Amino acid sequence: MSDDSQTSDDPTPEVHASGERHGSGDTRPEMATHEVLALIAAGKPVENVRVRRLKLKGEFPTTVAFKNCALVQPEFGAATFKADLTFVGCYLDRPSFAKPVTVEGNFGLNGSTVSKSRFSQLTVVGKAFFSGAEFRGKAYFEKCEFRQKVSWWEAKLECWGEFKACGFHQEADFRSIHCDQGLIFTGCTFRDDFLLRGATVQKKFQADGCRFEKLFDISKAKLHDFVYLEGIEQGPEMRFAFANAVAERLLVRPEQVEGRLASEVAGQPEQAMHEYGLLKKCYQGQHRFNDEDWAFYRFKVNQRLATPATWNRPWTKVRRFCDWLFLDIGCGYGTNPARAVRMAVVIILGFATLYGVGVEEFHAEKKPFPDDEITDTSNRVMIGLITSVSVFTSGMGGIREIAKGWMNVPVMVESVLGTLLFGLFIVAFSRKVIR
Structure with missing residues (x-):
């Protein structure tokens, strides 16, 4: 799988919501809620209509699909969807997931615009797709559980994004997400990779109380405010990746990174060298000079390891040995x-x-x-x-x-x-x- 391209396992096409997204008047005809429920009961998709105060509860044995619809104040409560629940190119105004909702298939909001949303107690057994979705006003997820991969590829949050006490059982893919405000995770659990690669967050990123079991990847991310990582919990296989990130306000302790930098563990000293350089710059800007010394020392160690040394050129071996003996062992590259x-x-x-x-x-x-x-x-x-x-x-x-x-x-x-x-x-x- 490419690190910088969207995966192809998304079953729903990318269609952007019309009307509300582009600022033009909504020309979709109104449809009564009982007519919508009749279409759903017949296993048919709901397309190109405007629906007010739709309430979905109970059990739905077949796929529930909305395409190019405007849903005003829809309510999802105490509902079980045995197949997929998808919204493609839709506009959802103040959707409410106030009671437990279970989607046993896939859940999708591809290319949809969501205004002032609150997702609470949503369980998705299949995959969840938010690719290309746009959130306005509020994007709040609480006590949600995603059993398979979650994709936020190129989603846009014009508001604050907040995830509280959510569980991600497989890969949480937030690559290339764009947040005009901040992104906050509180008390969440990530059992697989958490990818924020290539994302843009204008204000703070916070992950207090979250537990990460695998890779935490902010490579190539543009994080313009403070990144709060000192309050996270780390599993035994947790790893960090900071390659080419624009993040000068990382708040992370050396003991959290020690032995957990993915590139260093994988034997890639040249990349690890640049990542430690980023940490050194962060610590220097925060006046944490002891931590800066640690990052500088790790930078120099990986710089030494990245320097080619072969027996065909024996002087390179001698140079590396002297570097290790006098500069590393001798004074810790000037830090000790x-x-x-x-x-x-x-x-x-x-x-x-x-x-x-x-x-x-x-x-x-x-x-x-x-x-x-x-x-x-x-x-x-x-x-x-x-x-x-x-x-x-x-x-x-x-x-x-x-x-x-x-x-x-x-x-x-x-x-x-x-x-x-x-x-x-x-x-x-x-x-x-x-x-």
Whole structure:
């Protein structure tokens, strides 16, 4: 299935509502409610008419279909539709689903215009299609349950969209939806992928109290206000996708994203790098500098992994290894000065051990413990530590003749490492303090 194209499993054609949608007068003839109910009972579609205060309740064994109709204040209550319930190119003015309604087939509002709608306790066993629908005044869904896929492909909300305590058992496809106001989900459950890919939301997007079990995808979405994700619940397989999103006010904690970025889990470091770059920019704008450091660190890690390195060009392998050793382990790419301190301790102890083992290769005119032999453990340990600390912190200036023969090689290596690590510590510490 393409990420950016509508799926072809929608059984209803895309026909836009006439009259109300385009602002012209409604020329459809009026039809009485009993005539409409008679057509429905006969299993026939209702087409090109205007109906006021239609009440549908009870059981409907066959498909109930409206095409190019204007339904003024229709009421759906305590009804069971054994087949499909579809509205194609219709205008629904203040529809009310006030009592439990079950649609065992598919439910469709394709290309329809809906004004001041309230959907409460609607259960759709089949698929639900809102593709190309336009909502005005109000779009409110409460305690609705969708057992199969829901498609809002290119739907338009000229009002606030709100979903409260709704359940989505399969894919919730809100790709390319356009919201002139905001989009709010409260206490909803998404058992499959939630796709907001390519959507446009002018005001806030909020998902407080919602539980997401699979993918939460806002790739290519244009979210112009705050995106509230700190109050969501996450299943064990929940993943995020932020690729190419225009969203500078994401409110999400690092621990929510850690290990859950879909591209990173899938082994796509180049894409993950750009997504962490987006998070870094968001945290910076929110003055959350510790979180910004985390996002920057993950950005640099994935940047390193995305850099090609092959044995055909061995220097690329060496470069990646040095990047990992000195910049990642050494200072966390400038975000963690404590790493530089820890690495300094490891280097000092490591070289002190080497110097202690080869203590005979050093010019030791004065022994730390005069009463003991230079080869005793006490003198080995102390000479090794003193020499290592001196070389690491001061380099070889003034102690160039401290060692004999090849022992000068590790002395030179430690001197260089000490200078390099000291510089990394200054960079990381200064970055923390200056901000």
